[in-house]
Amino acid sequence: MLQTRLEWQPPDEDATVPSEEWHIRVRGVQKTFGVHHVLRGVNLDIARGKINVIIGGSGQGKSVIMKHLMGLLKPDKGQILVDGEDIVPLSDYNLNRVRRKFGMLFQYAALFDSLNIEENIVFPLVEHGDPDSDQTPDPKTGKVPKKRFFSRAELHKIAVTQLDKLALPQVLLQKFPAELSGGQRKRVGLARALVMKPKILLYDEPTTGLDPVSTKNVDDMIRDVSREHGVTSVIISHDMASTFRIGDRISSLYSGRIIESASPQQIQQTRHRWLREFIGTSGVVPMAPVPEDQLIADDPPDVAPGAKR
Amino acid sequence: MWLERVASWADRLWGPPLRALQGLVEQLGAHLLLLWSVFRWAIRPPYRLAVLLEAMVFIGFESLPIVLLISLFVGAVFALQLSSALRTFRAEAFTGATVGLALTRELAPVFTSIVVSARAGAGMATELGSMRITEQIDALATMAINPLQYLIVPRVVAGTLMVPMLTMLFNCVGMLGAYIVSVGVQNVDKGVFLANARWLLDPNDITQGMVKAVVFGCVLTLIACNQGYNASGGAKGVGVATTRAVVGSFVTVLILDYFMTDMWLTFFNRAARG
Numbered sequence: 001m002l003q004t005r006l007e008w009q010p011p012d013e014d015a016t017v018p019s020e021e022w023h024i025r026v027r028g029v030q031k032t033f034g035v036h037h038v039l040r041g042v043n044l045d046i047a048r049g050k051i052n053v054i055i056g057g058s059g060q061g062k063s064v065i066m067k068h069l070m071g072l073l074k075p076d077k078g079q080i081l082v083d084g085e086d087i088v089p090l091s092d093y094n095l096n097r098v099r100r101k102f103g104m105l106f107q108y109a110a111l112f113d114s115l116n117i118e119e120n121i122v123f124p125l126v127e128h129g130d131p132d133s134d135q136t137p138d139p140k141t142g143k144v145p146k147k148r149f150f151s152r153a154e155l156h157k158i159a160v161t162q163l164d165k166l167a168l169p170q171v172l173l174q175k176f177p178a179e180l181s182g183g184q185r186k187r188v189g190l191a192r193a194l195v196m197k198p199k200i201l202l203y204d205e206p207t208t209g210l211d212p213v214s215t216k217n218v219d220d221m222i223r224d225v226s227r228e229h230g231v232t233s234v235i236i237s238h239d240m241a242s243t244f245r246i247g248d249r250i251s252s253l254y255s256g257r258i259i260e261s262a263s264p265q266q267i268q269q270t271r272h273r274w275l276r277e278f279i280g281t282s283g284v285v286p287m288a289p290v291p292e293d294q295l296i297a298d299d300p301p302d303v304a305p306g307a308k309r
Numbered sequence: 310m311w312l313e314r315v316a317s318w319a320d321r322l323w324g325p326p327l328r329a330l331q332g333l334v335e336q337l338g339a340h341l342l343l344l345w346s347v348f349r350w351a352i353r354p355p356y357r358l359a360v361l362l363e364a365m366v367f368i369g370f371e372s373l374p375i376v377l378l379i380s381l382f383v384g385a386v387f388a389l390q391l392s393s394a395l396r397t398f399r400a401e402a403f404t405g406a407t408v409g410l411a412l413t414r415e416l417a418p419v420f421t422s423i424v425v426s427a428r429a430g431a432g433m434a435t436e437l438g439s440m441r442i443t444e445q446i447d448a449l450a451t452m453a454i455n456p457l458q459y460l461i462v463p464r465v466v467a468g469t470l471m472v473p474m475l476t477m478l479f480n481c482v483g484m485l486g487a488y489i490v491s492v493g494v495q496n497v498d499k500g501v502f503l504a505n506a507r508w509l510l511d512p513n514d515i516t517q518g519m520v521k522a523v524v525f526g527c528v529l530t531l532i533a534c535n536q537g538y539n540a541s542g543g544a545k546g547v548g549v550a551t552t553r554a555v556v557g558s559f560v561t562v563l564i565l566d567y568f569m570t571d572m573w574l575t576f577f578n579r580a581a582r583g
Contacts, residue, residue, distance in 0.1 A: 070451055092455060093353075099453040110448035113439070124452045127355075196452070 008251070008261040010043045018084035023048040023200060023232040024069055029078030031064060038064050039075065040256030046200075051226050051233040053243045056253035057278065062236040065253065066202055069234065070102050071095040082200075100128070103193030103231075104202040109185040111177035117188055118173040121162050122155040124196045131197045162191040166221060183214040190221065194229070201225065203235040207242050215239070219246050240282035252278075271296050336557075343535050344527075347465050350458040361463040368429040368464070368530070369471030373478070376424050380479040383416055384408060384486030392495040401495060405502035406509035408487040413514040417479040418472075419566055422525035425472055426558035430533035433464055434554035437537025438547035446538070461534045465527060472526025473519050480518065517573050524565060529558040 015025040024046035031039040038061040046052045046069075056062050067073040068080055071087050079086045087098050111120050125131075129147040137144050150158065160170055166187040177185055186206060193201060203222065207215040223246045226233045237243050243250060244264050251261040252275050260270050269288040270276060273295045280287050392404040437460060440446050449456045484506070491497040533554040540550035 067447075072447055072450055096453040096455065099451060102451060104448070104451040106444045106448060108443065110444040112445055112448075113443075114436075127452065127454055202451075 007041075008043065008258045010045055015079070015081050016084050016086065019048075021048060022046065023083065024234075025079075025081040026065070026068070027079040027081070029065075029068060029075040029080065031061075031068070031073065031075050037256060039068075042078070042253070042256070042258055044251055044258050044261065046232060046234055047249050048232050049226075049230050050248035051222065051235065051246050052249045052251065053235045053237055053247040054251050054253055055238060055240070055243055055278070058238065060253050061256060062238075062253055063204055066204055066234065066236050069202065070099060070104065100196065101199045102202060103196060103198035103200070105186065105189045105193050105204065105206055107205045107208055108182075109177070109189030111185055111188060111192070113177055116174050116176050117180070118156065118159045120177065120188060121159045121191045121195060122150075123192065125150055125155060125158065128196065131195075158195065159191075162195060166191055183210055183217065186210075186218060187221065190225070194225065197229070198231065200232045200234065203233065203237075205236055205238070207237065207239050215242060216245075218242075222246060240279055241284045244285050273297055340531055340535055343461070344531060346457055347462050347531070350455060351462045351466060353458070357459065357463060360459065361467060364463040364467035365471055367432070368425060368467050369474060372425050372428050372471075372475060375428060376421055376475045376479055377482050379420060379424055380417070380482040381486040383420060383479075384412065384483030384488075385490045387411060387416070387483075388487035388490040388495070392491055392497060401491075401497055402501040403505050403509070404491045404495070404497055405484070405487060405506040408491075409484060409506045409510045410514060412480050412483045412487075413510065413518045415518075415566070415570070417476045417483060418518045418521035418525055419562060421472055421476045421479045421522065422529055422562045423559060425468070425475065425526070426529045426533070426555055426562070429468075430529050430558050431551050431555050433530065433533045434537035434540075434551045435547060437461075437534060438540030438550040441538060441540045442543055442547060456538075461538060464534050465530045468526040468530030469523055470526070472529075473522040476518060476522035480515070513577060517570075520573075521566065521569055524569065525562050528561055528565065532557045532561060 010025070010027070013019075015022075015027055019025075022045045024044075026042055026044040026046075029039050029042040030037075042065060044054075044065070054062050054065060064073065068075055069082075071080075071090065074088060078088070080088055082098055082101065085098070087095060090098065111117075112123065115123065126149075129149045133148045134145055159173060163170055163172065168184060168187055168191075172180065172184065172188070177188070180188065206222065207218050210218060219242050222233060222235065225231060235243075235247070247264055249261065250264055250267045251258050252267070252270075252272070253259075254272075254274055259272050260267060260275055262270075267275075267279070268285065269290070270279075271290050271294055276287050276290070276295075279285050387408050388404050391407050392401045395401045395403060395407070437446075440460070446456045446460070449459055488499075488502060491502050492499045536550040536554040536557065537547075540546045542549070
C-alpha cells in the first residue's frame with residue numbers, strides 16, 4: 001500500500017539567524033495566480049557556495065520560486081530569508097540593496113537588444129560603478145566615500161576579460177544580441193551577471209534548447225564559476241543529465257511543495273513515486289530499487305480552494 | 310424563479326456597459342498610480358541624463374520632420390477653407406487671425422500629440438512590450454535597477470518637455486502655410502493678414518495651447534509606457550499593447566482637450582464663449 005505524501009522538512013532551527021551553511025532559506029511560501037495555487041507552502045534551504053538545483057515538471061512553479069528568491073514576486077504568505085534577512089516586507093528601494101548580492105542568467109539570456117555585446121556586459125558597472133569600491137563610512141566624519149566609476153577604456157578591458165574567461169571571441173564585442181547563437185547569448189548573459197561579483201547566481205533553465213555539446217559546455221561553465229568565485233548557484237532545470245552532473249544539492253518541486261531536498265546520491269534513493277518516475281524517465285540516472293510498499297504516493301496538483309474545477 | 314430571470318435579463322442588458330465602465334475606471338486608476346510612481350522616482354537619484362536625452366531625441370527631434378510637414382499642410386488647408394468661407398462676408402482679411410487662433414488654441418497641441426502618439430508612442434509601447442516578453446525588464450530589476458525609473462521616467466519627462474516644443478513649431482510652420490495660401494493663392498493683402506493676426510492673437514491663446522501640450526505630452530507617453538510595460542502574451546500581446554497605446558492616447562487627448570478648453574475659457578471668461 002502506498003504511503004501518504006511526505007514533504008521535505010527543514011531543520012528545526014531559527015531561519016532568521018544568518019548561517020554559514022545556508023545562504024537563502026524559504027519558509028512556508030504560498031503564491032496564487034487567479035485560481036492557480038502555484039506554491040502551497042514551499043520550504044527550501046539553499047546551501048552556501050554550492051550548486052543547488054531545483055527540479056520539477058513543466059508549469060510546476062520553478063521559475064515562480066526563482067523570481068521569489070530575488071524579490072521579483074512577493075508571496076501571499078511566508079518568508080524568504082537571505083543571509084537571515086526577510087526580503088518579503090522590503091520596499092522596492094530596499095530590495096535593490098539585497099539584489100546587489102544576486103546575478104541572474106535568464107532562459108534566453110535577456111540581453112538588451114538596443115545595446116551591443118560590450119555595452120551589455122558592462123551595463124551593471126556603468127550603472128553601479130566598481131563593485132570593489134570601499135563604501136565604509138569614514139570613522140571621523142561618518143561620510144561614505146564616493147563610488148568609483150570606470151572609464152571607457154577600463155570598461156572595454158573588463159568586457160574583453162569577461163569574454164576571454166568564457167571562451168568567446170573578441171569580435172563579438174561590437175555585435176548585437178540578435179546576431180549571436182543561443183549558446184553565445186547565454187555566455188554573454190553570464191558574463192553580464194558576473195561583472196558585479198555577485199554572491200548568489202540564479203540560472204533559469206540554462207541548458208534548455210541547446211545541443212548536447214553546448215549543454216556540457218554550459219554545465220562546465222557553471223561549475224567553474226561556482227568553484228572559482230565561491231558563488232552560491234541556484235539552477236532551475238528539468239535536464240536530469242545536467243542536474244546530476246553538476247548539482248551538489250537537488251530539491252524537487254511537486255504540487256506546489258518541495259518534496260525532497262538532498263544530495264544527488266540521496267535523491268537516487270528517493271521513495272517518492274513521482275520523483276522516481278520523473279528522474280528515471282530521462283534514462284540517464286539509475287534509481288536505487290525501493291520496495292513498492294515503501295513508496296510515497298504524491299497527490300496531483302489541484303486548484304485553489306473554492307475555485308471551479 | 311422569476312427573480313433569477315429578471316437578474317439574468319438585467320445582467321445581459323447592463324452587464325457589458327457596467328463592466329466596460331469598471332474597466333475604464335480601473336485603467337484610470339492604474340494610470341494615476343503610475344503617474345504618482347513616475348513622480349516619486351523622478352525626484353530620486355540617480356538622474357540618468359543620457360537616457361533622458363536619448364528619449365528627447367526619439368520623441369522630439371525624430372518627430373520633427375513629420376510634425377513640420379503636417380503643420381504646413383494643416384495651416385494651408387485651414388487657410389484655404391476659411392478664406393473661401395469668409396469671402397462670403399467679405400471678411401477674408403481675417404483668415405490669418407482665425408487660423409492663428411485655431412492653431413494656437415486647438416490644432417497645434419492636438420495634432421502634435423496625435424502625430425507624436427502615432428509615431429513615438431507606438432514605438433515606445435512596442436519597445437517596452439518586447440522588453441517585457443523577453444524578460445529584459447526583469448533583467449533590469451535583477452541588476453538592482455528600478456525598471457520604472459530607468460525606462461518610464463525618462464520617456465514621460467521627455468514627452469512632457471518635447472511635445473510643447475513641437476507644438477510651438479507647429480504654430481509657426483502652420484501660420485507659414487496659412488500665409489502662403491492666403492497671400493499667395495487667395496490674394497489676401499499680406500499687411501492686413503499680419504495686422505489682423507497680431508490684433509486677434511494674444512499671449513493667453515498661446516499659453517492655452519502650451520498648457521494643453523504639456524498635459525497631452527505627459528498623458529500620451531504615460532499611456533504608451535503603461536501599455537508596453539504591462540504587455541503579456543507574446544508577440545500578439547505586444548501588438549495589442551501598441552494598438553491600445555495609440556488608440557488610448559488619441560481618445561484621451563481628445564476628451565482632455567474638451568474639458569481643458571471648457572475650464573480655460575470659463576476661467577478666463579473669454580468673449581468667444583458668447
